Amino acid sequence: MVKSKLFYAVIIISIAFNLSLNGQNLSSTVHNLSVSGPGSIKATSETELCVFCHTPHNSSPRAPLWNKSDPGVSYTLYNSSTSEAAIGQPDGASILCLSCHDGTIALGSVLSKTTDIGFNSGVTTMPAGESNLSTDLSDDHPISFIYNSTLAFNDGQLNDPSALPQYITLENGKLQCTSCHDPHKNDFGNFLVEDNQFSALCLACHDKTNWDISSHKTSNATWNGSGVDPWPKSDYTTVAENACESCHAPHNAAHSQRLLNYSKDEDNCIVCHNGNVASKDIQSELVKPYSHDVYSYDQLHDPSESGTITTKHVECQDCHNPHQVNNITASAPAASGYIEGVSGVSTTGTAVNPVQYQYELCYKCHADSPDKPSSPTYRQIEQNNVRLEFDVNNPSYHPIEAAGVNQNVRSLISPYTESSIIFCTDCHASNETGAPKGPHGSIYPQILKYNYVRVDGTSESSQTYELCYQCHDRNIVNGAGRFAGRIHRRHIIVDKVSCNTCHDPHGISSSQGNSTNNTHLINFDLSVVSPYNGRLEFVDQGSYRGSCYLKCHGKTHNPKSY
């Protein structure tokens, strides 16, 4: 008798144990809406787990034996200028998820019961919050679209679906909620089908060009705890671990198009590039008096915009491609890793993507665009298109695209020579040593890296023309001798004439100037220099020789020669 009781006891305990094992996965998740559920949203007395979604008979839709009504609403769909997918109204498995997660149908409303299953705290439909996607799906990753080889090819940055890992499933060729989420299993949080550390799940589909070399993939930088937490929803602590989600949110994104974490373009970058995550503080550069003022524009940048910018704006993403940016250095004029993968405009004015040379990026806005910034100096020859100013066919130009015209520049400081090529950013950059490279901001006008005084009548010092003196030796420029002494020393030191009065630092377009009057970057500042007898010109007379016809500081040059 005792043996018999023990026998039954063993059997019953093993059954109970087995049942609990069977239910372990789902029952321990918040999708266990029964009275035994672990979450705060659960039924008051219903013990069944499956019933909230499934019924063995009279299901609708038929598979997978669904037990809830179709919401029957029209959803606002995701829309992006860079999306190639044909995104339709949610269907397949996705509409099943939405029968709770759009917040329109009571959680306890099931087909198999005539009255709704009661929920704690009077909950009926999905309470507001992360789990309630609402009927506006424009801020959620798109679903219910065909993901095939054609889409992958057209997009250019998606893996071919034949290469998807086994854990990602398409339903009848379509990406659905269930491609990323397994409603029955929550091993990785958010019911994801795979751990998304390093964005492994995102990258199973998304194949971003050059992502492998991107600093946003490789950086182990962490948040220093100051300011805003860049990863409020994540347990991961490094840039590399958070990867895509450092900038993007698959659901309820603050900015719908491209699913960004912040509605203002620059906030997505600055939340890290303010010294709190990234080692360099870009934010403090951008708030300087002269900057590429990304704060002044909102939602004007579009990755699909034409090469030449037609609506004036500047955003971080105009100059940086966050999927490709890296710290690989380059020699002028080649584009460095900081601007890897961005679009631009070539020397001939045609759109290029990506840029090969740094100046091509600058030409995107400072060449053929309307509303581009104008020259700060009122010159004899006006030209605001820097692409034309730096053209290699010009009578003179600073060597941005190629080595300069003048093969005898004695003032050059080593390592510069007549065959050197320089970056735009050698002159236009932060005024601070150790600051992040590039023209983010400066205390000097035109975002110049060093002081450069244009005002006539300023006493010369090493600071006055600090910018020029970085390459051109101050002592040689203003030295003794027939040329330096009579021309530069006389004008710059004695008469307090700015370099800028006679020289146009970018160059003189061949369409306006010529190799007689506009060599050596000569293009007079009309606020200082005026014609004499209707004549205002410099005439090149050969090496270190020239004549000027003009009136300046009340003095007539008719001509004055050297």
Place this chain on the structure above:
Amino acid sequence: MKKLIALIALLFLTTTAFAQITGSAHDFSSESWNSSGEICITCHTPHDAMTGYEPLWNHEVTASTFTLYSSSTLDATLGQPDGPSKLCLSCHDGTVALDNFGGTTTGTSFITGDALIGTDLSNDHPVSFTYDASLATTDGGLNDPTTTSSGLGGMIDADMLYSNKMQCASCHDVHNGAGIDNLLVKSNASSALCLTCHNK
């Protein structure tokens, strides 16, 4: 130990006491279409049973072709209902009269309401498919029926499958042996019946 014995007793009481076909949904002894007043006769006969059907079958069998369940996530191979399921459907598909038993083919009473499954089985849990260890492995969300306890005393395959197939009788006991609503073979509290096979 006393507590354990009490628990065992309670379990047996709640699951087995008073469970019988008499008074259940399958007790048709008082139905107008069953003039015999008997219970068993609508399905069984001790003599001259229909050939080709077990057990001692006495009711006209459906000739319907059924629309089967299909799903992108289904790994089982479904066929037309067979075995005991076909016998259930001989009333529940609504094509054969309830009173077409004992050789009668001119009955006029048909099943109605929730019990009417119809010939479209695509919105019903699939039946008549082989459920073996191989299917469990392929699906990944099913328990191995050969090693998983049914909760009824033995393993799933022994207690709930018929020739290794999942059938209506896997979930339903037509004779109301367990005395549970919907004639279930065991309680579905906490979805225990579903989770016997489904490993979610």
